[in-house]
Amino acid sequence: QVQLVESGGGLVQPGGSLRLSCAASGFTFSAYGMRWYRQGPGKERDLVAAISTGGTIRNYADSVKGRFTISRDNVKNTVYLQMNSLKPEDTAVYYCNVRIYASSYWGQGTQVTVSS
Numbered sequence: 001q002v003q004l005v006e007s008g009g010g011l012v013q014p015g016g017s018l019r020l021s022c023a024a025s026g027f028t029f030s031a032y033g034m035r036w037y038r039q040g041p042g043k044e045r046d047l048v049a050a051i052s053t054g055g056t057i058r059n060y061a062d063s064v065k066g067r068f069t070i071s072r073d074n075v076k077n078t079v080y081l082q083m084n085s086l087k088p089e090d091t092a093v094y095y096c097n098v099r100i101y102a103s104s105y106w107g108q109g110t111q112v113t114v115s116s
Contacts, residue, residue: 002026002105004096009110012086016114020081022096022107029077030054032100036070036081038092038112045095049081064090086114 008020022034033052039045049070050059058070069082079096093109 002098002100004098004105004107006094006096006107006110009094009112011113011115013116014087014114016086017082017084018086018112020083020094020110020112022079022081024077024079024096024098027098027100030074032098034070034072034079035097035099036079037095037097038090039095039109040089040092043092048094051079083112086112088114090114 003025005023006020008018010018012018030053033050035050036048037045038048046061048061048064049068051070051072055072060068067083067085072079081094083090091112091114093111095109096107098105
């Protein structure tokens with residue numbers, strides 16, 4: 001069974017940093033691109049960052065470019081999201097995602113709250 005487990009969320013002050021992790025299992029991790037999404041209060045779930053199978057190609061939402069970095073470790077079967085210079089508008093539940101054939105799989109999400 002495909003499983004994605006996010007961790008690393010928490011409360012941080014504006015301007016602070018946080019590193020999220022997503023541990024993957026149940027599929028050949030290195031064969032699939034991975035994505036991070038987030039969903040703020042009363043908002044839709046939006047794509048934050050994506051990374052190709054080998055980590056060479058990375059894409060980011062305009063709102064996080066220059067501040068967030070997505071990376072992956074294909075030995076540990078883990079994808080990361082390093083978040084720097086955090087803003088209150090980054091407050092959301094962050095989800096790890098993978099598309100396999102016609103299906104899309106999600107983790108349980110991890111809460112990130114940016115507040116003073």
